[in-house]
Amino acid sequence: MKNISFTGLHARLMLLVLAVIVPALGLIFYHRMEDKNADRLQALYDARRLARNVSSLYEHTIMEIRHILFTLSQMPQFHAQDSAACSKIFADLLKQTENFSGFAAAKPSGEVFASAPPITKPVSFSNLSWFQRVLQTRGFTIGEYSLGRIGDKPTIVLGYPALDDTAQLTTVFAAGLDLERLQRMLLGVSLPDGAILIVIDSDGTIILHFPDLEKFVGNRMSDKIIVQTVLTQKDGVMEEVGLDRVPRLYGYTTVGSGIEAIHIIVGIPAQVAYADLKRNTIRDFTLLGLVSALALLGAWLFGKIFIISPVNRLLDATKQLAGGDLTVRVNRSANTGELGLLALHFDKMAGALQRREEERKLATEALRENEEKYRLHFENISDMIFSYDQEFRILSVSPSLERMLGYKPEEFIGKSLAELNIISRDDLQRVFSDATQVFAGKNIDSTTHEFVTGDGARKYGELSSAPLFRDGRVVAVVSVVRDVTARKCAEESLRLSEGKYRALTESLADLIYRADPETFAATYVNKAVERIYGYSVDEWLRDSSLREKAIHPEDRERVLAFYGKAQKAVHDGIAEYRIIRRDGEMRWISDRFAWEKGTCGKVVSFNGIMSDITEHRQAEQALRQQREELSRFGRLATVGEFAASVAHEINQPLTAILNNAQAAKRILSSDTPDIDEVSACLQDIIDDDQRAVEVIRHLRSFLKRQDAYRTIDINTVIEEVLKILYREIVDRQVRVTSYLSPDIPHIEGRRIELQQVLMNLILNGCDALMNLDPQRRQMHIRTSVDEPNSIVVAVQDSGTGLDKIEIDRVFEPYYTTKIEGLGVGLSISKSIIAAHGGRIWAVNNHEGGATFYFTLPISKEKAVSS
Numbered sequence: 001m002k003n004i005s006f007t008g009l010h011a012r013l014m015l016l017v018l019a020v021i022v023p024a025l026g027l028i029f030y031h032r033m034e035d036k037n038a039d040r041l042q043a044l045y046d047a048r049r050l051a052r053n054v055s056s057l058y059e060h061t062i063m064e065i066r067h068i069l070f071t072l073s074q075m076p077q078f079h080a081q082d083s084a085a086c087s088k089i090f091a092d093l094l095k096q097t098e099n100f101s102g103f104a105a106a107k108p109s110g111e112v113f114a115s116a117p118p119i120t121k122p123v124s125f126s127n128l129s130w131f132q133r134v135l136q137t138r139g140f141t142i143g144e145y146s147l148g149r150i151g152d153k154p155t156i157v158l159g160y161p162a163l164d165d166t167a168q169l170t171t172v173f174a175a176g177l178d179l180e181r182l183q184r185m186l187l188g189v190s191l192p193d194g195a196i197l198i199v200i201d202s203d204g205t206i207i208l209h210f211p212d213l214e215k216f217v218g219n220r221m222s223d224k225i226i227v228q229t230v231l232t233q234k235d236g237v238m239e240e241v242g243l244d245r246v247p248r249l250y251g252y253t254t255v256g257s258g259i260e261a262i263h264i265i266v267g268i269p270a271q272v273a274y275a276d277l278k279r280n281t282i283r284d285f286t287l288l289g290l291v292s293a294l295a296l297l298g299a300w301l302f303g304k305i306f307i308i309s310p311v312n313r314l315l316d317a318t319k320q321l322a323g324g325d326l327t328v329r330v331n332r333s334a335n336t337g338e339l340g341l342l343a344l345h346f347d348k349m350a351g352a353l354q355r356r357e358e359e360r361k362l363a364t365e366a367l368r369e370n371e372e373k374y375r376l377h378f379e380n381i382s383d384m385i386f387s388y389d390q391e392f393r394i395l396s397v398s399p400s401l402e403r404m405l406g407y408k409p410e411e412f413i414g415k416s417l418a419e420l421n422i423i424s425r426d427d428l429q430r431v432f433s434d435a436t437q438v439f440a441g442k443n444i445d446s447t448t449h450e451f452v453t454g455d456g457a458r459k460y461g462e463l464s465s466a467p468l469f470r471d472g473r474v475v476a477v478v479s480v481v482r483d484v485t486a487r488k489c490a491e492e493s494l495r496l497s498e499g500k501y502r503a504l505t506e507s508l509a510d511l512i513y514r515a516d517p518e519t520f521a522a523t524y525v526n527k528a529v530e531r532i533y534g535y536s537v538d539e540w541l542r543d544s545s546l547r548e549k550a551i552h553p554e555d556r557e558r559v560l561a562f563y564g565k566a567q568k569a570v571h572d573g574i575a576e577y578r579i580i581r582r583d584g585e586m587r588w589i590s591d592r593f594a595w596e597k598g599t600c601g602k603v604v605s606f607n608g609i610m611s612d613i614t615e616h617r618q619a620e621q622a623l624r625q626q627r628e629e630l631s632r633f634g635r636l637a638t639v640g641e642f643a644a645s646v647a648h649e650i651n652q653p654l655t656a657i658l659n660n661a662q663a664a665k666r667i668l669s670s671d672t673p674d675i676d677e678v679s680a681c682l683q684d685i686i687d688d689d690q691r692a693v694e695v696i697r698h699l700r701s702f703l704k705r706q707d708a709y710r711t712i713d714i715n716t717v718i719e720e721v722l723k724i725l726y727r728e729i730v731d732r733q734v735r736v737t738s739y740l741s742p743d744i745p746h747i748e749g750r751r752i753e754l755q756q757v758l759m760n761l762i763l764n765g766c767d768a769l770m771n772l773d774p775q776r777r778q779m780h781i782r783t784s785v786d787e788p789n790s791i792v793v794a795v796q797d798s799g800t801g802l803d804k805i806e807i808d809r810v811f812e813p814y815y816t817t818k819i820e821g822l823g824v825g826l827s828i829s830k831s832i833i834a835a836h837g838g839r840i841w842a843v844n845n846h847e848g849g850a851t852f853y854f855t856l857p858i859s860k861e862k863a864v865s866s
Contacts (some may be wrong), residue, residue, distance in 0.1 A: 048251025
């Protein structure tokens with residue numbers, strides 16, 4: 001090394017190597033930064049994808065729970081509040097399911113009357129927020145995290161109402177979802193090493209945390225940056241230091257909305273996300289360092305070797321070749337003349353010898369690798385592979401035999417299948433029969449047989465066999481056995497589970513069915529078909545036309561069109577219509593149906609629940625008749641308030657008629673009667689008569705019992721009411737201004753009832769203005785389209801307004817703020833607007849007085865039940 005010099009050729013070669021290394025170093029830095037950004041984006045994508053996968057599992061679990069609670073809500077025991085029977089149903093259900101900490105059923109007051117596990121002391125849910133939401137929404141509700149309210153484990157409480165045939169709330173169900181079970185289920189989504197799964201509710205309380213569930217669950221973390229971000233943005237990704245102070249890349253998403261929203265967060269440690277980047281960076285710089293060192297050393301050696309001692313190298317090469325080293329070479333480029341020619345031929349000779357030796361080694365190595373590959377496959381495959389000859393003697397068997405059946409391979413070699421006793425006697429003859437076909441040259445695929453293990457246990461295996469040919473004839477059979485015991489056990493468990501749910505379905509009073517989504521032919525129906533339709537289950541399944549024939553002739557066309565429209569759009573829905581039972585009795589049913597889709601999104605079944613709502617319909621009819629009578633009574637009471645005005649309104653045209661008749665008589669009695677004057681008097685009499693007739697017609701139409709739904713222009717109805725009340729408004733010195741939008745669409749409704757609502761609101765407004773100075777008695781009536789698919793009517797007065805108690809109670813029956821009022825006008829108005837599909841309310845004006853609003857749907861869709 002003492003002869004090293006950095007001048008001349010050595011220095012230039014080394015500078016050239018360094019010039020190549022520096023760009024390579026910059027290229028490595030650039031690619032590593034690109035890789036880091038890609039790894040970051042991939043980790044964020046994976047985290048959000050995992051969060052969404054977990055949210056799908058959570059939504060599926062909630063839907064299953066909702067289905068269970070819905071099934072319970074249809075049971076008559078809970079409507080009857082039979083505590084013992086309900087508790088037994090809960091106890092049986094708790095044994096069959098693993099995801100719940102307990103069940104409870106409470107009265108509308110909140111008092112729990114049935115539960116599992118049993119509650120030893122009185123418990124009330126009335127003060128719980130989820131219970132209040134069930135009472136308000138009459139729907140499925142997801143509660144907050146709790147401990148010990150239902151069961152003795154950390155839970156999320158799920159509430160569901162049970163309504164009777166009159167839509168009255170009878171029972172509120174509560175199911176405690178076991179958070180530990182829920183966590184284990186959600187972890188069915190495979191998480192990367194070191195990843196965490198966090199589930200928080202709408203106020204930032206942690207309800208699941210994997211790992212360290214007990215450390216974090218129940219803690220409210222709304223002040224943490226990561227929790228604030230998730231609660232605000234609902235769905236997204238971020239890189240942040242977690243609750244455990246570990247930097248992570250997070251993906252998060254939200255299930256549900258409002259107070260029932262659940263936020264799911266998956267965090268992948270930054271160390272894991274960038275692990276490949278770190279390894280690749282170390283590897284690249286290590287390789288670059290080694291290559292650089294070797295390149296510098298090679299540049300120095302190149303000059304020394306090819307300039308200083310070419311002859312010595314040629315001599316050394318000859319000795320090495322003679323000693324058997326076929327890799328030796330002489331670089332001819334550094335030599336000229338005879339020495340270069342000699343080096344050239346030497347290299348060709350050494351190369352030819354080396355190629356032959358390498359080819360021989362490659363062939364030997366390829367043969368060895370193939371043998372090793374097939375040996376590894378044979379020894380490590382999980383399935384059992386064995387072969388046997390025409391006498392059914394075992395020729396070979398894979399080591400997986402010991403894992404599958406508990407025998408060593410040497411125990412089988414040379415023995416026949418019959419004497420081994422590994423296949424049950426019932427299946428052995430089938431195996432021999434299949435083997436005969438295989439020896440004839442045919443393959444046998446996937447036949448299932450029962451095998452006996454070394455310790456006497458039973459296992460199921462799928463057996464596939466193929467012939468082994470030699471010189472054109474079958475000399476042996478090669479068979480592969482796959483262990484399918486777990487699958488068979490799962491199938492048996494599924495069959496037993498289906499049996500349990502079928503028994504539960506058969507006990508329900510409602511008719512539950514499954515049908516072909518194309519033809520609507522029933523594929524399943526429970527025994528309730530006998531009670532509702534009068535046909536047996538076999539008859540219903542055998543004759544697919546019974547369902548259509550049973551529809552009442554007056555409803556058939558409408559109902560079939562509704563089902564056809566739902567089938568085309570694949571929309572779930574509810575159909576209410578009449579049927580004719582087998583015994584000729586007419587009944588009303590409500591069919592709640594849904595379309596079941598398979599894993600590929602294709603509709604595979606048409607499912608539904610039919611309920612007998614005949615008694616409910618009869619009760620509705622009776623209630624409707626009572627409402628109409630009360631409405632007519634209200635109109636009579638209203639007429640009493642402006643009868644004097646109507647009399648005055650009629651008296652005017654009658655007086656004018658009398659005056660015109662007397663004037664005409666005087667003109668005719670003169671010596672030269674003026675015929676034109678008489679004609680004018682007669683025309684005035686006709687006009688006044690029509691005016692009186694119009695007043696009487698409006699009054700008679702308002703006093704009718706009822707009219708049918710028709711297409712109505714609400715602006716015209718308002719103008720008609722203002723004409724009827726004209727004298728009443730003038731006598732009370734009220735100035736009424738109407739702002740009627742010219743673009744208001746028509747609606748469907750009953751003109752008389754809507755006149756009654758407007759008359760009640762206008763007369764109430766006039767009463768509210770009577771204590772004011774006449775100059776301040778103003779009323780405004782407006783129409784507009786302010787809500788989707790609805791029109792809005794507003795009646796505004798400038799009176800004293802309503803206090804808080806009056807606003808809350810003004811629509812209650814028999815509540816009134818007037819001394820002589822009956823308290824039924826606004827109550828009737830509320831019923832009329834509700835029957836038209838709208839709503840009515842009152843607010844105080846900022847400048848004084850009150851405004852009464854009501855809405856009406858622009859187009860009243862004809863329901864299937866109409």
